[in-house]
Amino acid sequence: MLQAISSRVISSLLVIVGSLTLVFCIFYLLPGDPVLSMVDPTSVSPEVIENLRHQLGLDRPFHERLLAYFGDMLTGDFGRSIVGSEPVLPKILAQVPATLLLTAASALIAVAVGVSLGVLSAVRKGGIIDFVARVVGLFGISMPTFWSGILLILIFSVQLRLLPAMGSDGFATLILPAVALGFVGAGSIVRMVRGSMLDVLNEPFVTTLRAKGLREGSVNYKHALRSALIPAVTLIGMQIGDMLAGTVIIETVFSRQGVGRILADAIMAKDLPVVQGIVFFTAILYVGINLLVDLSYAAIDPRVRRKGA
């Protein structure tokens, strides 16, 4: 078990290093000059621009810049924002709680709605719940968040005036963005759980359970659900990652504070240090979520547990 975890941690580190390198390369290859977005080239002399470039290390060769970049990361120095020149790390950390809160709330909605609706629709196949589940599944995976977000604003804020359309203070402002973001995840989770639950209910061991005289509740929710969750957990992990990525759009649509929001701004301004810092932060979260997924496998499926031993 310990072995399995340690090998997971090592591969996670590789993922983080890989994603950081990738971001660096993308920005390196991208046309355009960050210095030119910092100063107005018509009013500043070329020497000043050259000087600024040198200060930022932009005139050094690729490998030196890459090494320096990793060196800085290791020492916790994420540099300063090119645009606002404030340190990157505190700037990001200040926004992390808001984004995490949104992601967690969305994930909660996605999992709660997705799993319960998926299971019920499989158990009562062909019934009303099954119909609702299929509608949720269809809309969830086919509606982009910026559209469902705007739709929610129109209905609940503009028409019904029940919930605030924007802002990021208080519980009320969290509801609409979390629903918009969670709905996407719920759509895929419903479909997956429904399908895998139906598969499990067709397994021979379910017949054994019934032949033993167990109650249907025990057959469905104790036995079948546990096996059905095994493939669903993978998907849930991926969905949470997607939701984290989705905050970029949702935070913009609902004018919320958050990492996604500053990421969007930083990309527009080619603010490399900020983008790198956020990628670093996101990669760690992503990898952490996947690690949790792997561990929860072991909790659900004893076969995984024993294999590691």
Place this chain on the structure above:
Amino acid sequence: MKPLLDVQELTIDVHTPRGTLTAVSDISFSIAPGETVCLVGESGSGKTIASKAIMRLTDYENGRIAGGSITLGETALQSLPASVMRGIRGKRIAMIFQEPMAAFDPVFTIGHQIAETMRAHRHGRGAKLWKEGAELLRRVGIPDPELRMKQYPGELSGGMLQRAMIAMALSGEPELLIADEPTTALDVTIQAQILDLLNELKDSLGMSILLITHDLGVAAEMADRIVVLYAGKIAEQGPASELLRSPRHPYTIGLLNSIAALDSRPGEPLRAIEGSPPGLSDMPSGCRFHPRCAFATDRCRESVPPLEELGGGRLAACWNRGEPAVLAAAGSIGGRRVPAAQAAAGRDTPAEQPPKPRLAALPGAPLEAAPALTSPLLEARDLVKHYPLGGGWGRPKRKVHAVDGVSLSIAEGETFGLVGESGSGKSTLGRLLLQLEPQTSGQVLYRGEELSLKDKARWRASRRDLQIIHQDPYGTVDPRWSIGDIIAEPLGVHTELSPSARRAKVGELLEQVGLSASWQNRYPHEFSGGQRQRIGIARAIAVNPRFILADEAVSALDVSVQAQIVNLLQDLQGRLGLTSVFIAHGLQVVRHISTRIGVMYLGKLVEIAPGEELFRSPAHPYTRALISSIPGSGAGVRESFSVRGEIPSPTSPPSGCRFHTRCPLATDLCRKQEPAFSEIGAARAVACHYPL
């Protein structure tokens, strides 16, 4: 005596996308307390759904009890409310299933699942139930029951799991145990152990058993009474011994004849029943067996024969029932000495009717004369195949010793049978002989020259000569290809035939294997299992190979269809002068078809002998144990020579003689020193310190 279970005129419908079909119509039988009744039938006979209906498990599937009654003691089960029925399941009637691996929930421990069954029917403290569970495991012969209780199903072998399943079934102290093909997925040695266990439990606990099986040998061994089902109706029922001794229904007669029994003469065609069992959606009119029956008359085609009393507790549903003349005729007309292919000619079976008479009857001679005279076609020299098991991260690297030093030579024209339990390495050896995968060490010689995956050119050329027929007729043909294309593919690889010549050749091949030349454009899903196996055979013989490996080629087929394929293989082999290796776990079939038989155990060849001799006087204790575990071969033999336990893991084979852990005759010498594989007479060799 008042029956424990009484089934009257039971009819079961199943709902399918194509509408409601009747799976079981109008069957009646009863089980007395302490009695074992066997429902015998092939695929589609309705035996499994009938057994599920008794438990009302059909409620949860697409089945529905459409008529009739099921009475347990005084209780009419067919109309009980679901909540009351639940109290009967697992308590008064318990059930065990075919695939023990699939019948346990993989994510709960054995102990949890047993305790849960008890808790469903009575109150009790967890610790007490757990202790009782362990006691039950001990009762069914599981060593280390406390440890097993804590293990998950994936950690136990199939045989152990079936025992655990029986223990779980016993936990409610049932009056009736329904066993649905409980040994079909297990090796013969384990099958024998499980059947013995069931018999012993039945006697000591006084419960009744309803055993569902396709295997008349199992039925012969277990049953007090046998009910033969065909296409959802009862064909015949009666006391086991009389029914087996003098069957009355042509289907029962055919089924008994199809089995390559120990007393049939090897090399001779089996008396197969033509065609295959009908599907639910195309039930024949009148007597459902009439399209496959040699004695069908107009009356059989038009009206359904009633199940009639024949006296002595026997019943049969046949218009010709009990007519001795008709049945005596069965012996000669459908007879042993007429190849099935001929018997089939001119009969209008819709399913597998050959377009014209094809194979001539063959003399048995070449099969017996060939081997001693000719040179070896294929030779294995000290073949070893180890599969590495993932080690790494400081864990020791382990390996599966699949084949561990096998030498053997196969003479031109012979049929070499290879038997052994699963895990003995027989399929791996087969693939090595064909060089479908590289060996760890050793050599394969084809016609005296080394054949190796490394010599690509020679290897590729050899593909034309060495062909294979697989076990699973469903998985080994591409469903998106027409059968014409499937059979023509090797022709495209190995010959220069023009497309039109290829088509003509495919047509010829189809007729050779008993299909119609005009079926080239059909797709695999249009064919039954037996027909698909014929397609596989046509593909294998398309390029005129010299050698064919038949890896469990008939194991997946219905008994009545098995005999057809065995006959076809024997026929083709004689006509085309093929040499072959026939791998199977069905010992009788191997004996029937092989000139020599090799017995494998844990990667080693332990005995080689001419087929007849091997069965008459096995030299290795393992061979003897295998033979005596054939069901229906007489309990007396088995008592005196049963094999203990299960085949050990091939990752760490036992020291010395690998069989010593299960051998009743093992001594210290066997534990320490590996016996050499040595000759013990003409064409016989055995690896045992104390040959029998």
